[in-house]
Amino acid sequence: MSKPPSSRAYVPFVSVENMMALIHHFGIEQVLTLLADEIEADFWRWELFDKTPRVASHSSVGVIELMPTSDGETYGFKYVNGHPKNTREGLQTVTAFGVLADVDSGYPILLSEMTLLTALRTAAASAMAARHLAPKGARSMAMIGNGAQSEFQCLAFKAICGIDTVRLFDIDPEATARCARNLAGRGLEVVQCRSGQEAVEGAEIITTCTADKQYATILTDNMVGSGVHINAIGGDCPGKTELHRDILLRSSIFVEYPPQTRIEGEIQQLEPDHPVTELWQVITGQVAGRTSERQITLFDSVGFAIEDFSALRLVLRLIEGTEFYTELDMIADPDDPRDLFGMLERAKR
């Protein structure tokens, strides 16, 4: 038998089961709040990140993407797929896992499920953006699209922005009923609505999160009153948008990373030079966010690698000293690094 490998050879692994246990241990609203703070802190140091475009492999039924980034000390990437037809086969539309590595040695330091974590980080990033853009004192949010992401969005806006009412609408009333059931007893007033129009009534924040891969119009121009903040989550790949173009023309538009959002976001409907503001510049105070009560602010969110990086770093910190991970023997670690073959041979005995 070979000598056991050094600690560097083991990579902490957070399984789905352990991710769920971790979330329950800290509490979902607390995890969302920590995530929002972690993402905000990384947006403060936006400029030092390596902003490689995501690497997509498209097929006729979906896409598989790798989303890498680095802050110079830690490297991270997420594997994520998008297969809208999966739902019909009882599978997730989106599954994901992620890795962190030490830039200095190149050794991986974390492997984690990211299907749940992506839902959490997306909701946390939305609420973090709204903290800077939504009208002061906003209490009511319309949640249009009541699929897998919806409860996370509602709880993030409650925990991070102080929302106390959510107005749900989905073209599938069962989705709305399920979302309402899942949110019951969590301190939110939940209103089930029969139309998008009804859902936006009195809401200071409108979140759209629908899943079809096609140009859709979830919100029409007449539904959006002055002064609201729109959190547009569902338009996140070429050909997939949710808002009528006229809404975009009336809005101040905030984005994560313009080169990516112009291809994937709602603004793919606009001219390539249509003015947008980068969210990190609002957070650092370089550019104003909301400047008037009547202004419509729009966060055209597509999800960016840095948000996954922030989420993985938080997970790495939270699991320290806990039992919410196992160690994977993933890295070959010979006693003598030049003697990989010798390690293999000694394993035979």
Next chain:
Amino acid sequence: MSKPPSSRAYVPFVSVENMMALIHHFGIEQVLTLLADEIEADFWRWELFDKTPRVASHSSVGVIELMPTSDGETYGFKYVNGHPKNTREGLQTVTAFGVLADVDSGYPILLSEMTLLTALRTAAASAMAARHLAPKGARSMAMIGNGAQSEFQCLAFKAICGIDTVRLFDIDPEATARCARNLAGRGLEVVQCRSGQEAVEGAEIITTCTADKQYATILTDNMVGSGVHINAIGGDCPGKTELHRDILLRSSIFVEYPPQTRIEGEIQQLEPDHPVTELWQVITGQVAGRTSERQITLFDSVGFAIEDFSALRLVLRLIEGTEFYTELDMIADPDDPRDLFGMLERAKR
């Protein structure tokens, strides 16, 4: 407690320990031979692969790369680092792991260590290329650079090309002695040489595999006689080459993928339009490989994503029905795919 996830939620994982057990179970020469055949079969269908360039994140001390590819049915990627200074710290210069996924659903189907597997696939690809390019009846190989990759190269050329003698040289005599010890009793005549010049004497094949990240000249022009096949492994990133330029000018050069090799390979020393032949075209018979006894053939190998894909697919086949893997709970799999939150909640009970 939640309902256990479906089989789709589990991803087979081959640890370093299990990879070593797998290699010993089948025998290293048999695994090398199977790998060479698998890689050759994928070179036959070269044109249908998605040939995305590798995505590199550079730092002052090394590089972390993602190497994705797809054949339209299966997607694969490798994470690999390159940190030459790691050896001094007792760490591997190169560590790697890889993933296969189902293109139709986007779900991962394999996670495997690839530090050992990369050493095996590199050696298998070298020997597979030599099967098409080396002089007929070659028996003796010079192995210059006796580091972590050297034993794998020697055994691959024995198993796949019928080499019976290896002539070892390294600037570090201890590396040569270790390589010789590791190869003892495996049916190879092993000659320890005191110079590169001595190593190449009478050798029909010359393999160079040294590790420094700088322009080096492991082989000078006068060392290379007519008719030999050169298997150049070590020149594999910008600024890292092993052969004197004059050797390249006398050789017929064969490469994996020209856009990558012109940046990373020995041919970075030549004009960007210097003629090279793609190995897959030799394998499919579209272009001649070796055409005369006096011709110098050079395989300027940098490693390509398709070779990793072939290796991962072979591993996935070999582990079937064995105990050489464990199952990782890596993919969230709610009973109702639209109800990720419900899955999380049910886990609480």
